[in-house]
Amino acid sequence: MFLALRxxxxxxxxxxxxxxxxGALMLFSRQARIYRLLTLLAGLGGYGFLxxxxxxxxxxxxxxxxxxxxxxxxxxxxxxxxxxxxLTIGIVMTxxxxxxxxxxxxxxxxxxxxxxxxxxxxxxxxxxxxxxxIDRVVLRDRFVVRVIRTPRNGFAFSTTRTLVIGLPxxxxxxPLDVHVLLARRVGxxxxxxxxxxxxxxxxxxxxxxxxxxxxxxxxxxARPVCSFFASYAPFYRSFSVGVARSSELYADRCALQAVNDxxxxxxxxxxxxxxxxxxxSYWPAVLEAxxxxxxxxxxxxxxAKVFEHGLPDExxxxxxxxxxxxxxxRRSAIPPLAERLENIGHRKPLLPRPMSVxxxxxxxxxxxxxxxxxxxxxxxxxxxSKVIKVFGS
Numbered sequence: 001m002f003l004a005l006r007x008x009x010x011x012x013x014x015x016x017x018x019x020x021x022x023g024a025l026m027l028f029s030r031q032a033r034i035y036r037l038l039t040l041l042a043g044l045g046g047y048g049f050l051x052x053x054x055x056x057x058x059x060x061x062x063x064x065x066x067x068x069x070x071x072x073x074x075x076x077x078x079x080x081x082x083x084x085x086x087l088t089i090g091i092v093m094t095x096x097x098x099x100x101x102x103x104x105x106x107x108x109x110x111x112x113x114x115x116x117x118x119x120x121x122x123x124x125x126x127x128x129x130x131x132x133x134i135d136r137v138v139l140r141d142r143f144v145v146r147v148i149r150t151p152r153n154g155f156a157f158s159t160t161r162t163l164v165i166g167l168p169x170x171x172x173x174x175p176l177d178v179h180v181l182l183a184r185r186v187g188x189x190x191x192x193x194x195x196x197x198x199x200x201x202x203x204x205x206x207x208x209x210x211x212x213x214x215x216x217x218x219x220x221x222a223r224p225v226c227s228f229f230a231s232y233a234p235f236y237r238s239f240s241v242g243v244a245r246s247s248e249l250y251a252d253r254c255a256l257q258a259v260n261d262x263x264x265x266x267x268x269x270x271x272x273x274x275x276x277x278x279x280x281s282y283w284p285a286v287l288e289a290x291x292x293x294x295x296x297x298x299x300x301x302x303x304a305k306v307f308e309h310g311l312p313d314e315x316x317x318x319x320x321x322x323x324x325x326x327x328x329x330r331r332s333a334i335p336p337l338a339e340r341l342e343n344i345g346h347r348k349p350l351l352p353r354p355m356s357v358x359x360x361x362x363x364x365x366x367x368x369x370x371x372x373x374x375x376x377x378x379x380x381x382x383x384x385s386k387v388i389k390v391f392g393s
Contacts, residue, residue: 022330028242036196039243042236043203046210049228050097050155056090096221100154102213105162107138108374114367121363122163125183128258129190136162139371141300141379143168143275145181147189148205154225156206161189167300167375170360172274172307173267173352178359180255180267187254194250201247204240204333207233244333249343261344269349272337273319277311280322290383297380300372310355320349 028035063083067076112119118137126133134147144166149159163185170178191198211233214226255264286299311319328336341349361368 024239024242025330028246035242036200039200039240040196042239043200046203046207046229046232046236047156049232050225053090053093053097056086057094060084060087060090092221093224096219097154097225099219100151100213100222100225101217102150102152102209103216104136104150104160105138105140105148105164107140107164108371110137110139110165110367114370115364117365118363121179121182122186125186125258129187129254130192131186131190133161134163134186134189135160138162138164139167139170139375140164141168141375141382142166143172143278145169145178145185146205147185147202148209149202150209151206154222159206167360167371168278168303169271170363171300171303171358171372172278173270173359174355175357175359175362176259176263177267177270177352178363180259180264181271183255183258184251187257188247188251190254191250193253194247197243197247197250200240200243201333204237204244207236241330241333245335248334249340252340252344256344261346262350264344265341265346266350266352268340268344269320269337270352272323273316273352274307274311276323277315277319280319282306286383297383298372298376299379299383300376304358304360304372307358308355310352316351320351 024035024039027038060083064080064087067079067083069076072080110118115137122134122137125131144164146164148162148164150162152158152160169181173181188198188201207229210225210229214222214229218226252264252268255267259267282303283299286297286302290297310316323337334340335343337349338347341347360371364371
């Protein structure tokens with residue numbers, strides 16, 4: 001009896017294995033077409049759920065027209081009741097979904113007046129890759145460069161495109177490296193060579209916004225939508241990791257259209273090494289300073305001083321060794337550094353050159369000090385909250 005039960009559980013586990021993150025990566029490596037088809041179906045699942053209610057709104061009046069008769073049996077009256085109830089649900093939920101609004105990615109919004117060089121570069125890349133355009137550019141306190149599509153209503157057919165740039169990115173790498181990172185994202189957004197993967201990749205952030213949007217404001221009638229996406233969005237993000245990695249590799253190849261291959265390699269390497277150094281050394285030191293009671297925390301102003309001429313060679317070499325020894329993270333959409341370099345025809349990383357000027361000073365110009373001041377205020381609040389958690393535990 002127990003053997004039979006174990007066999008059934010094994011069969012059940014093997015059936016759902018491809019839908020786990022590890023199973024999805026294995027399926028992607030062995031049967032890429034089948035995996036992409038399954039990911040497409042998974043990505044369309046969100047739209048299918050949202051369109052279910054307008055479908056009821058259209059179908060139920062037709063069903064009622066054919067169901068209502070001069071003389072009806074009890075069964076027909078039951079059908080009419082079900083159809084009226086379904087029509088009511090369709091009306092209420094369609095209105096609730098249409099009325100849903102989502103907060104745009106937060107941060108310090110940049111304008112062409114305060115960062116003219118940055119917007120000139122963006123316009124150049126938009127024309128190069130043939131992208132429709134980017135609606136907003138915001139500066140945040142994270143090491144990130146990405147484009148996020150925010151739905152304008154609950155049906156998510158129309159979106160606002162926000163380019164999110166982390167101030168730590170601008171403070172720690174050169175203007176040419178930022179050129180590489182922006183070219184990656186704009187080329188990925190265009191998706192001319194991998195339109196399907198780029199679209200499926202963008203759904204990862206878009207479906208997540210239903211969770212964050214519901215956390216801020218969840219009307220009564222929209223709660224079924226919130227409950228659905230609370231389970232659906234994490235599942236899709238986990239299952240689509242293979243497509244996400246493919247799209248990231250495609251983005252690296254896109255950068256080759258704007259910058260030569262050696263500079264792309266140097267930009268990718270610099271991005272990986274700098275992010276690793278910040279995560280493992282810099283931010284823990286900032287948190288420790290907050291725990292020790294240091295006043296006047298200004299992590300980004302201090303970061304600008306640390307990276308003014310680049311990191312020392314021994315620190316760069318040590319960080320490279322740590323990155324090379326690190327095992328691949330199955331949860332990450334970013335492929336390992338070696339795989340990314342091989343993807344663009346290189347086997348060895350090229351270390352960043354000494355900087356005469358950081359990207360922040362080059363692209364932000366006169367707004368440099370003001371941007372650091374605003375972002376540092378927000379970062380200091382986050383450090384304090386983490387310190388409270390440390391003392392609370």
